[in-house]
Amino acid sequence: MQHSLMNRLAELAAITDTPGALTRLFLSPAHKRAIELITGWMQDAGLETEIDAIGNLVGRSPNAAGKPRLLLGSHIDTVRDAGAYDGNFGVLAAITAVKSMEALPYAIEIIAFGDEEGSRFPQTLSGSRAVTGNFDMNALSSADSTGATMGDALRAFGGDPDSIPKIARNPAEILAYVELHIEQGPVLEAKNLPVGIVTAINGASRLAVTLTGAAGHAGTVPMAMRRDALAAAAEQILFIETYGKSIPNLVATVGSLAIHPGAPNSIPGRATYSIDIRAPEDSARREAVATISARLEEIAATRNIEIAITQTHNAPATTCASWLQDQLADAIAAQNLPVCHLPSGAGHDAMAIAALCPVAMLFTRCKGGISHTPAESITAEDANIAVAVLTRFLRSFKMPETP
Numbered sequence: 101m102q103h104s105l106m107n108r109l110a111e112l113a114a115i116t117d118t119p120g121a122l123t124r125l126f127l128s129p130a131h132k133r134a135i136e137l138i139t140g141w142m143q144d145a146g147l148e149t150e151i152d153a154i155g156n157l158v159g160r161s162p163n164a165a166g167k168p169r170l171l172l173g174s175h176i177d178t179v180r181d182a183g184a185y186d187g188n189f190g191v192l193a194a195i196t197a198v199k200s201m202e203a204l205p206y207a208i209e210i211i212a213f214g215d216e217e218g219s220r221f222p223q224t225l226s227g228s229r230a231v232t233g234n235f236d237m238n239a240l241s242s243a244d245s246t247g248a249t250m251g252d253a254l255r256a257f258g259g260d261p262d263s264i265p266k267i268a269r270n271p272a273e274i275l276a277y278v279e280l281h282i283e284q285g286p287v288l289e290a291k292n293l294p295v296g297i298v299t300a301i302n303g304a305s306r307l308a309v310t311l312t313g314a315a316g317h318a319g320t321v322p323m324a325m326r327r328d329a330l331a332a333a334a335e336q337i338l339f340i341e342t343y344g345k346s347i348p349n350l351v352a353t354v355g356s357l358a359i360h361p362g363a364p365n366s367i368p369g370r371a372t373y374s375i376d377i378r379a380p381e382d383s384a385r386r387e388a389v390a391t392i393s394a395r396l397e398e399i400a401a402t403r404n405i406e407i408a409i410t411q412t413h414n415a416p417a418t419t420c421a422s423w424l425q426d427q428l429a430d431a432i433a434a435q436n437l438p439v440c441h442l443p444s445g446a447g448h449d450a451m452a453i454a455a456l457c458p459v460a461m462l463f464t465r466c467k468g469g470i471s472h473t474p475a476e477s478i479t480a481e482d483a484n485i486a487v488a489v490l491t492r493f494l495r496s497f498k499m500p501e502t503p
């Protein structure tokens with residue numbers, strides 16, 4: 101049966117590490133099974149496939165070696181309890197477009213990146229950073245919540261940590277990178293448009309905070325003698341929210357929190373939490389990291405709590421190449437659709453790939469702007485329009501006279 105793009109997305113969404121919800125972590129059994137399924141679809145589209153040393157799945161048009169290559173793709177890892185389209189849509193839409201394509205004057209490489217979300221290890225964009233030669237090998241010693249290191253997980257997965265540096269592409273061989281992705285926001289729906297062109301991607305910083313106080317009996321330790329790590333975290337988290345609200349276009353989020361020992365009748369001795377800070381301007385984001393960190397230190401000192409703040413991710417704001425945006429605009433106009441440009445508040449692999457070559461993104465409308473939850477949804481019509489726009493873009497793609 102001819103698999104429609106939506107059928108394939110549904111089939112892929114069933115591949116999860118946590119039955120009943122979609123969670124597909126980097127280097128997990130579900131990641132491996134997803135690679136197996138997508139490999140078949142890539143080969144069905146005439147692509148030669150390989151799994152690289154860090155677990156990215158790569159599909160190349162035949163005889164691509166040495167030819168200038170246009171990169172397509174997105175990520176196939178997910179957040180916990182994810183929607184079916186974030187990342188996965190971009191990979192399968194690219195395969196669908198390439199399958200319908202006649203021979204092109206340039207080679208195509210579709211990459212299904214294994215770790216964009218950073219849901220398992222503290223780092224994010226590991227797969228795309230390896231492709232650009234910017235993967236930090238120290239990340240191999242970072243551990244997931246079970247204590248497994250990325251290096252051990254990669255070896256168990258069949259990867260080859262020592263060969264990661266060899267993944268780096270030669271910039272002279274790469275023409276550009278174009279990523280299809282759901283918008284994950286409300287703009288296209290509000291404008292009643294199926295697709296839009298990304299102008300720029302907000303920069304992002306991620307911090308890990310560890311607070312150490314004193315665990316104790318909830319019934320016997322007087323309030324004035326406590327060093328309650330969770331109470332300190334609560335005061336700090338409220339400051340983070342207040343600061344985020346005070347700066348236009350900046351967002352600051354505490355998405356994960358863990359306390360120890362975590363018993364109703366024990367005073368929390370330790371609290372760890374994440375901070376995600378984003379802004380269109382890198383200066384505002386850097387100032388936010390500095391201001392928030394300083395205030396967290398003050399609150400910890402006042403409460404006699406030890407604090408450790410580690411920056412685990414830092415990605416500068418990324419501008420999409422105007423000549424690529426123009427060619428996407430032509431492809432949209434050829435569908436008799438209005439052309440809309442919009443910024444991306446969400447992060448994407450394109451942020452990492454921008455270190456290698458010019459990048460662009462095409463957004464597809466998603467219902468209610470909802471993402472990173474099972475309620476994430478797109479329509480088959482919009483998916484087909486996005487594929488039609490990409491197909492038209494690929495047919496007319498040309499390098500600018502003066503890049």
Ligand code: HGY
Pocket residue numbers: 216217445446447448
């Ligand atoms: O966090 C993000 O913006 C992306 O989904 N990784």
Ligand code: MN
Pocket residue numbers: 179186217472
């Ligand atoms: Mn995501």
Ligand code: MN
Pocket residue numbers: 175186187216281447448
């Ligand atoms: Mn994504």
